[in-house]
Amino acid sequence: MMLMSALPVSCAQCPRLKTAFYRGDHQTLAEMEALRTGHRHYPAKRTIYREGEIAPEMLIIFDGWAFRYKLLPGGRRQILSVLLPGDPISLPLLTIDRLPFSVQSLTSVTVCTFGRGCFADFVAGHPLVARQAGAWCFASQAAADERLTDLGRRSAYERVGRLILELIMRMEAKGLATGSQMLFPLGQTHIADALGLTAIHTGRVLRRFRSDRILSLHRGRLEILNRAALCKL
Amino acid sequence: MMLMSALPVSCAQCPRLKTAFYRGDHQTLAEMEALRTGHRHYPAKRTIYREGEIAPEMLIIFDGWAFRYKLLPGGRRQILSVLLPGDPISLPLLTIDRLPFSVQSLTSVTVCTFGRGCFADFVAGHPLVARQAGAWCFASQAAADERLTDLGRRSAYERVGRLILELIMRMEAKGLATGSQMLFPLGQTHIADALGLTAIHTGRVLRRFRSDRILSLHRGRLEILNRAALCKL
């Protein structure tokens, strides 16, 4: 992972931004940079945003892994999505001022912060940016539909395989993973809470993946042994 | 339900549009009407759109109930969301030309059709429309997050209750339901496919709701017996 010392980087040259939220020209990115109010650093396992709080800033992940989640009575937790470098945390803040979910860091995380009001003006004033914000929104809705289909109609084995494959592919698309090994900071508890399973059962499923010689996940390291078999799920 | 003979209605006076997609001024609505290429009528239980086909038109539901769904190998089906009058079927068509899901009518349905390209231009040219399209997109993402939480971390009883309550409230917000009784065209099979259950088990859950004197669903008619208890789920 990139070290914090690498910041500040100008948005126009930001290697993250281009992989997710906006892939446009340098001039627009330079204008965007004028809206940036700073950046912040969180250690691993810290709450970045708590559901229902007023959020004065738009956040974009510069480095590290995080996740969106909801807490329910009885200690139940549902992880809604995993956030990777380049992902905006809170586009809905363009139209509302409180988010219906919480956000927590998985690794140590660096976020870039933007003023909420002027960010909204920026998006409204640049049709191309607005279009890409729309595209991002639709893509994440399509991802939510896939996850919904996983929870509703696929087995635990399929769910775990597909979640891991999705994350590998997203990391590769950003140029943050290449070989058959990568850092994978989701623990069994996180995978379970993302897929509607228990941590114990997730452990059994992972063991089966290992004995099937498809993948091995151990202490934050993921190794793909048979990618073709994984893609077939 | 409004009869087909009520069409054509000008968008500026459309009682549906204001309840969901766009709540703006008359002039903008009049411009929108110029983009409308017509309307179409489907009987109940017909496929309106099949996943992966090229979609040359944007559709907005004028009257009737429909749903978005995905089909999986082995005859499995996941219903992604229920579409009510006023809901746009396919906003993602603003940025892509094929949808990753299918759409089917539940009752007889009337849809208004708009040219895809000029609709995109219309949205891009009207910041307020773009903003409301964004708001709609974020709202449906929040709804998807809720449903995900249902499937992942709530019991069958809670899921069924919350789905029914959500639909009642959406209908009321549109002024299409008022009393303690309403038409409810989702069958047990549909509820099951929306919530990741089997139709048989859904039947047992509905029976329990009836014996708990909370609600009764029978032959397309829904009656709410104890709304407070339903809201508590």
Added chain:
DNA sequence: CGGAGAGTTGACTGTGTTCAAGCACCGTGG
């Protein structure tokens, strides 16, 4: 060395599934 957190194991339980048969309702046609 000791403690905390994450992961593992095994036995048991339970929610929800599966399969097959039967029933009720409803539109159709004689």
Added chain:
DNA sequence: CCACGGTGCTTGAACACAGTCAACTCTCCG
């Protein structure tokens, strides 16, 4: 008016996938 067939809902018994609980291990880290 009634027989017919289809669809959707109901019932019951057996089963399975995944959950629960409690004890144990491992590794990291102070």
